[in-house]
Amino acid sequence: MTKPEKIPKTDILCSGYCARCETVHALGLNDAREQSLLLMQKLDQAGRIDFTVPSSEADPALSTDYVFGKALGQMFGAMTYVNSDNEQGVAYAFSGQYNAIWEVDGWVPPIVDTLEFKDLTQNKALEIMAISAEMEDLTKGSDKHAELGLLRKTMSRALMDKIRYIYKLPNFRGETRVLPEIPPLGKGIPAGTGDCCAPKLLNFAALNNLTPLGIAEFYYGKENKSGTKQHKTFYPSCKDKCSLILGYMLCGLQT
Ligand SMILES: [Zn+2]
Numbered sequence: 095m096t097k098p099e100k101i102p103k104t105d106i107l108c109s110g111y112c113a114r115c116e117t118v119h120a121l122g123l124n125d126a127r128e129q130s131l132l133l134m135q136k137l138d139q140a141g142r143i144d145f146t147v148p149s150s151e152a153d154p155a156l157s158t159d160y161v162f163g164k165a166l167g168q169m170f171g172a173m174t175y176v177n178s179d180n181e182q183g184v185a186y187a188f189s190g191q192y193n194a195i196w197e198v199d200g201w202v203p204p205i206v207d208t209l210e211f212k213d214l215t216q217n218k219a220l221e222i223m224a225i226s227a228e229m230e231d232l233t234k235g236s237d238k239h240a241e242l243g244l245l246r247k248t249m250s251r252a253l254m255d256k257i258r259y260i261y262k263l264p265n266f267r268g269e270t271r272v273l274p275e276i277p278p279l280g281k282g283i284p285a286g287t288g289d290c291c292a293p294k295l296l297n298f299a300a301l302n303n304l305t306p307l308g309i310a311e312f313y314y315g316k317e318n319k320s321g322t323k324q325h326k327t328f329y330p331s332c333k334d335k336c337s338l339i340l341g342y343m344l345c346g347l348q349t
C-alpha cells in the first residue's frame with residue numbers, strides 16, 4: 095500500500111472517436127496528474143472520501159475502508175479547468191456510486207438525475223426480484239421456471255433500455271443527446287456507460303461553462319480480482335464504455 099504511484103506512459107488518458115468530425119478527440123493530462131497525486135494524498139490522510147466535511151460529520155459509509163474491503167478498489171479522477179473568468183480550478187470524480195451513494199460533497203454529481211433513476215428503477219427492480227424469488231420455489235428445467243426466466247430477462251433488458259434514455263450527455267458544441275443517440279447505430283451500450291470519471295467530469299464542465307485543461311483517472315483501493323487494476327495507478331479511459339461516448343463529449347473543445 096506504500097507502493098509509489100505509477101506514472102502514465104502517455105500524456106493522454108482521455109480520448110474517443112467522434113463520428114461527426116471523423117477523428118479522435120483527446121484531452122491531455124496537463125496538471126490533472128499532479129492534482130490526482132494530491133487527491134491520493136487527501137484520501138490517504140483523511141481515510142474517507144467526504145474529506146470536505148469536518149470529521150464529526152463524516153459518514154462511515156464513505157470511509158476508504160470500503161475500497162480496501164470486499165468491494166475492492168474503484169476509479170477516481172481529477173480534471174483541471176479554467177472558468178469563464180479565467181480562473182483555474184480542479185474537480186474530482188469517483189466512478190459510479192461509492193458504497194451505493196451517488197452524490198458526495200466535494201465531488202461532481204453523476205450525469206443521471208438520481209431521483210429520476212430511483213423512480214425508474216425502484217418498482218421494476220422489486221418486480222424482477224419477486225420473479226427471482228418465485229423461480230427459487232420451482233424446479234429448474236420445468237416449463238414454468240423457463241417461462242419466468244425469460245420474463246425476467248425481458249424485463250431486465252427493457253429496464254436497461256429505459257435507463258439509457260435518462261442519461262443526457264452534453265458536449266462543447268452546446269448539444270445534448272441521450273445515451274442511445276451517441277454511439278454509431280448497432281453498437282451495444284454496456285450497463286454503466288456514462289458513470290465513469292471522465293464522462294462525469296466532462297458533463298460537469300460543459301454544464302458549468304468550464305473549459306477542461308486536463309483529465310487523469312486512477313485506481314484506488316484493493317487490487318481487482320484479475321489484477322489488471324492496481325492501487326494508485328493511472329489508467330486510460332475505458333474501451334468498452336467510454337470509447338463510445340468521449341469523442342462526442344469532447345467535441346467542440348479546442349485542445
Ligand atoms: Zn469508462
Ligand SMILES: [Zn+2]
Binds near residue numbers: 113119346
Ligand atoms: Zn467532433
